[in-house]
Amino acid sequence: MSSIEIAPKALSEAKPAGRKRQLLSRLLRSKAATISLVILIIVLVAAIAAPWLAPHDPNANKLILRLKPPMFHNSSGLYILGTDALGRDVLSRIIYGARVSLTVGVAAVVISGTIGILVGLLSGYFGGKVDDVFMRICDVQLSFPTILLALTIMAVLGSGLDKLILVLGLTGWVQYGRIVRSQVLSLKHDEFVLAARAAGERQWRILFQQILPNIWSPVIVVGSFTIASNIVSEASLSFLGVGVPPTIPSWGTMLSDGREYIGVADWLTIPAGIAISLTVLAINILGDWLRDYLDPRLKNIL
Amino acid sequence: MKLTNAVRISILALGLAIGTLAVAPAFADSRPVVVLDKAEPDGFDPMYDSSNVNVMLSIHEGLFRLDNDGNVVPAIAESIKEVDPLTWDIKIRPGLVFHNGEPINADAVVFTFDRATKLFAAGQGDLNFALGALRYDHAEKLDDLDVRLHMQVPDPIITSHMVNPEISILPPIYYGTHTEDQVAFAPVGAGGYEFVSYKPGEGTVLKAFDKYRLGKPPVENVIVKVVPDVATQIGEMKAGTADLMVGVPVDLKADLENSGVNVTVAPSYRRLFINLKQGRNPALADVSVRQAMNYAVNCDEIATELFGGMAKCSIDLVNSPNNDPNVKPYPYDPEKAKQLLDAVGWVPGPDGVRAKDGVRLSFDFDTTDGSYLMDKEVAQVMVDYWKDVGIEIKDFRTISPEVSAQMRAKQGAGFRDLMNSSSGPDYTCQGDLLLVEKDSGSNRMSWSDDKFEAMFKAFSEEFDQSKWPAMCSEAQAYVAEQAPVIWMFTEPTLYGTSKRLDYQPRPDGRFYLNLVLKGVSDQ
Numbered sequence: 024m025s026s027i028e029i030a031p032k033a034l035s036e037a038k039p040a041g042r043k044r045q046l047l048s049r050l051l052r053s054k055a056a057t058i059s060l061v062i063l064i065i066v067l068v069a070a071i072a073a074p075w076l077a078p079h080d081p082n083a084n085k086l087i088l089r090l091k092p093p094m095f096h097n098s099s100g101l102y103i104l105g106t107d108a109l110g111r112d113v114l115s116r117i118i119y120g121a122r123v124s125l126t127v128g129v130a131a132v133v134i135s136g137t138i139g140i141l142v143g144l145l146s147g148y149f150g151g152k153v154d155d156v157f158m159r160i161c162d163v164q165l166s167f168p169t170i171l172l173a174l175t176i177m178a179v180l181g182s183g184l185d186k187l188i189l190v191l192g193l194t195g196w197v198q199y200g201r202i203v204r205s206q207v208l209s210l211k212h213d214e215f216v217l218a219a220r221a222a223g224e225r226q227w228r229i230l231f232q233q234i235l236p237n238i239w240s241p242v243i244v245v246g247s248f249t250i251a252s253n254i255v256s257e258a259s260l261s262f263l264g265v266g267v268p269p270t271i272p273s274w275g276t277m278l279s280d281g282r283e284y285i286g287v288a289d290w291l292t293i294p295a296g297i298a299i300s301l302t303v304l305a306i307n308i309l310g311d312w313l314r315d316y317l318d319p320r321l322k323n324i325l
Numbered sequence: 326m327k328l329t330n331a332v333r334i335s336i337l338a339l340g341l342a343i344g345t346l347a348v349a350p351a352f353a354d355s356r357p358v359v360v361l362d363k364a365e366p367d368g369f370d371p372m373y374d375s376s377n378v379n380v381m382l383s384i385h386e387g388l389f390r391l392d393n394d395g396n397v398v399p400a401i402a403e404s405i406k407e408v409d410p411l412t413w414d415i416k417i418r419p420g421l422v423f424h425n426g427e428p429i430n431a432d433a434v435v436f437t438f439d440r441a442t443k444l445f446a447a448g449q450g451d452l453n454f455a456l457g458a459l460r461y462d463h464a465e466k467l468d469d470l471d472v473r474l475h476m477q478v479p480d481p482i483i484t485s486h487m488v489n490p491e492i493s494i495l496p497p498i499y500y501g502t503h504t505e506d507q508v509a510f511a512p513v514g515a516g517g518y519e520f521v522s523y524k525p526g527e528g529t530v531l532k533a534f535d536k537y538r539l540g541k542p543p544v545e546n547v548i549v550k551v552v553p554d555v556a557t558q559i560g561e562m563k564a565g566t567a568d569l570m571v572g573v574p575v576d577l578k579a580d581l582e583n584s585g586v587n588v589t590v591a592p593s594y595r596r597l598f599i600n601l602k603q604g605r606n607p608a609l610a611d612v613s614v615r616q617a618m619n620y621a622v623n624c625d626e627i628a629t630e631l632f633g634g635m636a637k638c639s640i641d642l643v644n645s646p647n648n649d650p651n652v653k654p655y656p657y658d659p660e661k662a663k664q665l666l667d668a669v670g671w672v673p674g675p676d677g678v679r680a681k682d683g684v685r686l687s688f689d690f691d692t693t694d695g696s697y698l699m700d701k702e703v704a705q706v707m708v709d710y711w712k713d714v715g716i717e718i719k720d721f722r723t724i725s726p727e728v729s730a731q732m733r734a735k736q737g738a739g740f741r742d743l744m745n746s747s748s749g750p751d752y753t754c755q756g757d758l759l760l761v762e763k764d765s766g767s768n769r770m771s772w773s774d775d776k777f778e779a780m781f782k783a784f785s786e787e788f789d790q791s792k793w794p795a796m797c798s799e800a801q802a803y804v805a806e807q808a809p810v811i812w813m814f815t816e817p818t819l820y821g822t823s824k825r826l827d828y829q830p831r832p833d834g835r836f837y838l839n840l841v842l843k844g845v846s847d848q
Contacts, residue, residue: 086630282556
């Protein structure tokens with residue numbers, strides 16, 4: 024018996040190199056998306072190269088230098104954004120804070136995405152009782168506001184970067200699950216899936232090699248928005264004192280620590296606020312653009 | 326002379342205006358005084374919840390209490406007489422009543438002491454501290470206004486041990502006819518203020534008790550509002566929606582004053598320290614490690630830079646005037662700290678953290694956030710000091726004032742290796758030493774030392790007052806050297822008050838509302 028090669032539906036007919044060029048040229052046509060990309064690259068570089076970029080140790084308390092205004096300089100150097108209530112350099116903490124924000128944003132998305140995709144695939148493909156059970160679990164989780172659920176769990180577990188990532192990851196999988204399920208439902212009766220079945224492909228191969236490559240577009244779009252919402256959640260939970268410990272520089276912690284001083288030292292909160300807003304805005308604009316880019320109906324408009 | 330209508334109307338209008346002006350101050354005075362607090366109460370039963378001590382002290386009254394200068398004065402008791410070292414006769418003031426009109430008599434006192442004994446024996450309530458200090462056996466009614474208290478041990482400072490709010494006198498008929506929940510959230514006491522209502526988020530509403538033994542308090546209506554966040558408290562004070570805030574951050578004093586709020590810096594006897602939980606981490610059982618941790622901390626820098634010089638570093642075990650000035654605080658000496666650690670085998674590893682037999686010199690640190698002035702900031706600075714000598718803080722956790730109060734009430738249960746804590750004034754050396762006594766509810770570091778226990782026992786049973794100063798000094802010197810805690814400082818207390826409030830701060834920082842609120846004026 025001769026074997027039959029089943030070619031999965033291609034995301035795009037173009038070759039990878041051509042696709043990249045096409046992506047870039049379309050991106051550059053949108054000013055908002057281009058500016059957002061530049062902002063994100065800056066944040067990413069700050070996060071990766073923090074030890075080289077930060078002018079001071081972000082955790083070095085120098086009580087004698089506390090609450091110095093922006094552009095303060097002395098023998099130990101220049102403090103472009105001033106110092107906080109413990110004499111730590113605000114700029115260095117902003118730069119290191121990018122690490123926390125991006126780490127939490129991306130790592131939580133990886134966890135929630137993995138769980139959500141698995142649940143969605145199984146639920147949509149097998150249907151029946153499997154679908155019922157997974158969807159009821161989704162309903163239960165959706166009935167709790169994510170941030171409230173995360174707040175409760177963090178209050179019990181205590182603060183910590185690893186715990187925060189885990190909590191945001193475990194509470195954010197539902198939207199992936201539902202979107203993937205709906206995509207699987209629409210694909211599982213397509214010819215290429217039926218052909219694979221007829222060819223005797225194993226079910227896990229059909230799921231992961233035939234169906235999964237064809238549902239990445241919506242998953243990537245949801246992922247981009249979830250990174251932004253995770254950054255906000257991290258900042259919110261750290262602001263409330265249950266996110267990352269105060270010894271780790273994070274934008275949310277900086278906002279929280281600085282709020283007492285807003286009347287006398289606004290440089291403690293404004294840079295952190297701007298960093299959060301710009302990063303989240305940039306991710307959202309890029310996510311929006313990506314959604315339009317991946318939508319075949321808008322392909323010729325972009 | 327005939328007046329025209331226009332003149333009549335003008336005179337009437339003028340009269341009304343003058344009348345309105347005349348009654349205006351009375352209207353302003355009738356606004357409740359809003360006092361800001363940081364933690365929601367768990368209830369108002371004094372035997373169950375000592376965390377909201379300020380409200381408790383205003384609703385309830387004990388046999389004795391502390392006046393604004395820290396002197397123990399009779400309250401419900403009129404007098405106390407020693408029959409023998411284990412027996413005391415207490416006379417109750419005649420004619421006193423609880424808020425519900427129930428008489429305050431020997432039955433009420435006996436009921437209170439019996440209830441405390443039963444709850445303590447059953448492991449219920451929040452009585453570790455109070456009954457750890459006042460070690461009575463039972464109370465016996467002699468007649469309507471006379472009670473005999475039988476002690477387990479001789480207690481030369483028995484009246485000091487009766488000021489704790491946990492053993493406030495309770496109305497037996499009310500308690501006998503209501504459930505525990507009812508008495509907790511509709512409390513009836515004998516203090517200067519009657520309980521009116523409590524709603525989470527809105528606060529506790531109190532009303533001056535007109536049959537209070539010292540007369541009706543000068544401020545009629547008070548609301549104790551819980552605002553956990555200091556920044557929000559500052560906002561309330563600036564907006565004029567609150568009258569009293571305790572714990573104004575030093576850095577914000579000028580800002581608040583510029584906004585028209587009075588800020589008073591009052592002397593405080595509240596002593597801050599870091600507990601070292603020796604039962605949890607074996608490294609802390611070594612006196613050399615504890616001493617090294619003390620030498621590594623630059624307390625003077627914290628006092629100067631974080632508190633503007635208002636905090637005073639000391640071996641803050643015993644308050645003035647009983648503290649011995651010859652017992653000096655540990656100087657900042659990181660080299661000495663390193664030598665001590667080297668000598669007991671804790672040597673620096675490749676990353677600078679010391680280790681011994683494969684175990685790192687590493688601790689978990691719990692700090693309160695908002696319970697004391699700049700507590701979280703002080704704790705973060707300490708982490709740096711210890712890092713400099715090779716001691717690692719592996720996990721740093723912040724705890725809300727509510728949770729930390731619950732943990733402290735259970736002798737620090739739930740706290741990990743290091744935890745910041747404080748102790749209020751006891752005004753007696755024996756009382757202050759309870760901080761480190763083995764069985765005391767104040768001892769949250771599981772420190773137990775036979776030599777100190779023997780010293781404390783002898784001291785606490787000594788009736789000859791001429792021997793007290795020497796015994797007090799000897800105990801202080803010994804405990805200072807043993808370093809069961811990281812000695813820190815007495816914290817300054819900064820009160821923010823509205824212009825209309827006449828407020829007298831106390832060195833113990835407590836609001837006996839009938840004593841500290843002197844009145845309100847028109848503003």
